[in-house]
Amino acid sequence: MAVVYAREAALPVDDYIDVVGHSALGATRPINDRDRIAAMIEGADLIITARLDGRCVGLARCLTDFAWVAYCGDLAVHDDFQGRGIGKGLLEACREHLGDGVGMGLLSVPGAVGFYDKHGPSVDLHPYGHAYFMNRKRGV
Numbered sequence: 140m141a142v143v144y145a146r147e148a149a150l151p152v153d154d155y156i157d158v159v160g161h162s163a164l165g166a167t168r169p170i171n172d173r174d175r176i177a178a179m180i181e182g183a184d185l186i187i188t189a190r191l192d193g194r195c196v197g198l199a200r201c202l203t204d205f206a207w208v209a210y211c212g213d214l215a216v217h218d219d220f221q222g223r224g225i226g227k228g229l230l231e232a233c234r235e236h237l238g239d240g241v242g243m244g245l246l247s248v249p250g251a252v253g254f255y256d257k258h259g260p261s262v263d264l265h266p267y268g269h270a271y272f273m274n275r276k277r278g279v
Contacts (some may be wrong), residue, residue, distance in 0.1 A: 154195035
């Protein structure tokens with residue numbers, strides 16, 4: 140069965156929790172706070188899902204103006220489905236929906252750096268020496 144990539148504005152909270160909770164991002168996201176996850180989904184400008192036989196196995200959640208820049212806040216593939224090109228497919232689907240005139244930035248969790256080193260250049264995603272992050276004042 141082929142993986143289907145699609146824009147999905149109303150991603151179910153349970154799908155987000157299942158995918159992200161079973162990925163390198165799980166420990167860095169508030170997966171036990173359903174209301175906060177719902178707000179994160181609602182506030183996203185672009186959500187791309189990867190579905191296999193209807194099951195959400197990967198997702199990209201972005202904030203963007205659709206004119207100049209996008210920030211991919213979440214790029215996750217369920218642990219059981221990694222190594223099948225789904226992460227790369229999500230990045231390609233983001234590019235398709237954003238268009239060639241929109242740049243996209245993201246921060247990698249340490250456990251996913253190898254993915255970006257391997258696949259980043261093939262989707263025109265390049266490292267920029269240093270990235271900075273201001274920690275949240277509450278929880279994860």
